[in-house]
Amino acid sequence: MKHTYKTIIQNYFHRFQADVTIAAFSAPKNGQAMEQVSEFYRLWFIIEGEGELMQSGRLYHTKPGQLLLLPPGKQSFNTGSAPNAVYWCNFRASIGDMEIFDLLKLPIIVEPKEQVQLRMLFERLIDVYRSSMITRELRIRAALFDIMAIYLEYGGISEESLQQVEPLEKIDRVLDYIELNLSEQIGVEDLARLAYLHPNYFIGYFKNIVGYAPTQYVNMRRVERAKQLLEKPDCNISEVAQQVGMQNHYLSRMFKQYTGVTPSRYRQIYLSKKQNKS
Structure with a gap:
């Protein structure tokens, strides 16, 4: 997948928040029909039985072994001739003004x-949902995120589908420009022009899609590029600073702000780890 698309999607996942409203195991009877309008996202993991789902x-x-992600809206489900067994949960999830699952x-x-792993994750989710332990919310989200990660890995997020999303197509040009010009001065006006937007509107637009303000994102990319350069023994700190468009002292300050260590300390840690491996 193209680096810019991968960056956008990873940033979405970095900001992903979800609140589980219920988690349970159900066994609908054979021939049972269910219809409802839900305002939640729902995950189903079918253990036994077949059925028919009408969605949009x-x-x-449906059949055993399937993992379903149902968006909010009207759904109807009819079980087949044999009883069903389903692990399921309802959750809310939104990022800014855009629903990530609709976007993707x-x-x-x-x-x-x-x-087997999915069954264990759902059982863990149900157990912690019913518990009163102080770490309950953390463990609920941990189990849900593990389930969602499995779903997304099989969901087929393709570059072709991302290319058809207009907001991503606009931001793609901007991110490409940033990657090619990290050693230069990058102004918000220049980036807004690439997206054909007014600078004042562009800042919020960019943050809504990428997750960070343009200047913050540029600084993060410069730090990431600096990390890559610091991992090369033949590239000194001054050369690193030059290639990411900063003076030495400013690079040192920003690098420590983002990583907690100075550039020289980062290089020392990386090279030490590399030597230990060899």
């Missing part, structure tokens, strides 16, 4: 290989 006017056939155009159904 499309019919899906993800499938309703995936069929992961990690069947």
Whole structure:
């Protein structure tokens, strides 16, 4: 996947927040029909039985081993001739003004290989949801995020589908420009011009999609580029600073602000680790 698209998606996942409203295990009877309008996202992991799901006017056939991500809206589900067994949870998830799952155009159904792991994750999610331990919220999110990670790895996030999303196409040009010009002065006006937006509007637009203000993102990319250069023994600190468009003292201050260590200390740690491996 193209670096800029990967950066955008990773930043979305970095900011991803979700609140589980319920987690449970259910066993609908054979021939049972259920219809409801939900304001939540829902995850289903089907253990037993087959059925039919009607979602957004499309019919899906469900079977054991499937993991389903159902968006908010109207759904109807009919079980087959045998009883069903389903692990499930409801959760809210939104990032800024854009729903990540709508943006990525993800499938309703995936069929992961990690069947045993998924069963254990749902059982853990249900257990901690019912618990009163002080770390309950952390453990709920940890289990949910592990389930979501499995779903997303099988969801087929493709570069082709991302290219069709207009906001990403605009920001793609901007991120490409940033990557090619980290050694130069980068102004917000220049970036806004690439997206054909007014600078005042562009700042919020960029932050809504990428997760960071333009200046903050540029600084982060400069620090990441500096890390790569510091890992090369033949590139001194002055050369690193020059290639990321900073003076030595400013690079040192920003690098420590973002990583907690100075550039020279980072290089020392990296080279020490490399020598230990060899």
